[in-house]
Amino acid sequence: MIRIANGQGFWGDWLEAPVRLVEQGPIDYLALDYLAEITMSIVQKQKLADPNLGYARDFPPLIGRIARQIRERGIKVVANAGGVNPVACAREVRRLAPELKVAVVEGDDLYPRLDELLGRGHMLANMETGEPLVSVRDRILSANAYIGAFPVAEALATGADVVIAGRCTDTALALAPMIHAFGWGAEQWNLLAAGTIAGHIIECGAQCTGGNCYVDWMSIPDMAGIGYPIVEAEADGTFVVTKHAGTGGRVSADVVKEQLLYELGDPRSYLTPDCTADFTTIQLADDGPDRVRVSGIRGRARPEKLKVSIAYQWGYKAIGSLVYTWPQAMEKAGAANRIVRERLAALGLRFDEIYTEYFGVNACHGPAAVANLDPPEVQLRIGVRGADKKAVDRFTRELVPLVLSGPPGATGFGDGRPPVREVVAYWPALLDREEVRTKVEVLA
Amino acid sequence: MTVPLAEIAHARSGDKGDTVNIGVIAWRAEDFEVLRREVTAERVKAFFGELVTGEVERYELPNLGALNFLLHGALGGGGTLSLRTDAQGKTFASALLGMPVEVAVSNGTESASN
CATH class of the missing domain: 3.30.70 (Alpha-Beta Plaits)
Structure with a gap:
């Protein structure tokens, strides 16, 4: 069993959450999700103004704060904090925490390759309107492919303490440690779907531990000290959603259901670069206080194409x-x-x-x-x-x-x-x- | 008898571009059939009126006792384009929980868990 925690649901989330996840109990992996759809353009503007910027600037100081503890306890950090300049982000992490080994996943940034791609006939048409990308070519600020969990798992395999990706999917941050620890293969669709759904549950931080929740919200204890989520993942694809003992908030099947439905499209076809996850196969069961067991998840083959933001x-x-x-x-x-x-x-x-x-x-x-x-x-x-x-x-x-x-x-x-x-x-x-x-x- | 949807379900909403999704979850497994009967795509579209300019789609997740609605053209352009206070559709769920639904008297709303 491995414990994967999520300490950041977006860039701007509670600064103390990841520190508390490290300090208040056992975890093996700390996932930090910094990127929303529009964040890439913000970091791109920052990089244009200063070539040493272009990443989530909250991230390096956080690693500086927790460096000694994660080194001593062997906790691995996985974050999509790299934005459009993951190498610069990694250098700043190394400056603040020289004792840590840092791996960077590159290749998602398509901005320098746009003319080449368009020239070879890729339309990059808008998925909502069908318009070809050439109609806004001169106004583009950033272009990034969503990459999946396998490149991130490859980075974990280098033995790095900190893995920094650019535009990888939010769910990949939780799935990658499972692929790395359990040796899951690229066509084990049920296992990949299970890890993806675990990632979906925890990617928004405290939204699965009682935050923004209509399950008797006034009775949820100690929201000031709300515990951010932890997945206890097994090699067979089952997992438990929980939080550290003694922290605030609540984890129950009803609470987890709300987060499962969050930002969901067609529940039978949740598409990621790694697999197609089927949300209609999920089985939930309360498993003691603040513990929900998740099982039964099935998936299908990954889509042929990658999404580009x-x-x-x-x-x-x-x-x-x-x-x-x-x-x-x-x-x-x-x-x-x-x-x-x-x-x-x-x-x-x-x-x-x-x-x-x-x-x-x-x-x-x-x-x-x-x-x-x-x-x-x-x-x-x-x-x-x-x-x-x-x-x-x-x-x-x-x-x-x-x-x-x-x-x-x-x-x-x-x-x-x-x-x-x-x-x-x-x-x-x-x-x-x-x-x-x-x-x-x-x-x- | 007529009760607000909140008596038999809870909900969460979010955005994807100019589309709002609302997940509606029955408190009790036996009320999933009431959700299926009462909370149709047509009623949801009518409930939000001019806020939703596109179609409303409904998906079923019987394993969670839940329905998922996609409300297209519901955020005034969505994301950064939207001029609305709720540009990410975060509050559509709480609005929908006020929608009147018809339940059997024997459903016993006094025992509802919320």
Whole structure:
């Protein structure tokens, strides 16, 4: 049995979680998931500004904090912290923790190869719209293939203390240690599907230990000290989801079910570079306090193509708000919205979209919101999006004037006009897997 | 009798591009059939009204007593493009838990686990 913990569900997750996972009980592998779909474009911008950056900058200081303990106890760290510059990330880890052996998985970065790939006839068409990539070629910021668990397992086989990947799948961070420890083969689909589903359960950190959870949430103990998840994996593909004894939160079959359904598409065909996992085969059973046993998982062959995550410059957006108070709070906010739109139209400004929400009334749930007929206050929130930066910038000057020239009682404008933000959009595509060749580099 | 969906199920939602997924899970295995009957793709689409511009698909996971809904065109462009407060669809689950569903009186809502 091996224990695989997940201490980070995204870049920005709780900084203390991975440290506590190391300090509060036994683990063999510490997986850290830093990348969301749009993170690659953020790190790409950072690399353009400074060629020594372009990775999850929280990661090297964390390894510095836990270096002595993971070295002494033989804990291996597996992270997709490399972003678009995994070697630079590894060098910084080595600078802060010179005693550690670090392995880097490279080959996911397709940005330098885009013209070559397009030139040889790969369309890299948008999976949602079907548009060919050439239509946004001059605005692309990053392009990375999702790589699976086998290259990461190969990096573990070098004996490295820390394995850094770029855009590997979130689930690969948990599956790779199982492949490495149990010697699973590339066509053992049921085992690979089991490891993938274990990865899916823990990839969002505390979302499977009581965080963001509707299972009697008010009774979940000690959320301030919530324990991040641990998978106790067996060589036969069964596993237990748990957390360290004495930590907060809750692990039960109901809690794990919520996370199994999170960001799920067709449950029979959960596609990864390693296999196709079937979520309709999962069997869950409570196995004592804060322990859930998972078994029965079946999988099928991996897909022919790899998914590619491309980010490109789309345009600009800005979102601003004003607060109106009782009486007639909603009527005042509605009138202010109409005035803003009338003034924008009079200026002849064009936007891809103008979107209005009444925060406190219907912002999140729209027509499904519970009626709030006479709210004590309403925040008018207006956003615009468009290709013309000047138009978006002009919009940001149209809210604060309403304090003097609109309905009575506007407040909440303390920060002045809202910032204009660049919009980097996501372009999912597919590519033949033979085009992506990974390699492992060791820094020691 | 009519009760909010929360009486017989819990849920979690998330995003994939401009699509929201909502997983709806029966508290008790025997209520999975009630979910299948009451929480149809058509009703979910109608419940969210103008928030969802595309189709709603429904998948079944009887092994978990759960349904998975995909609400296409539900995030105003999705990801970074969206101008919404809930650009990642995190709160669609809690909205859906307020949807009225018809249950047998013998279902005994007073014994529901939440």
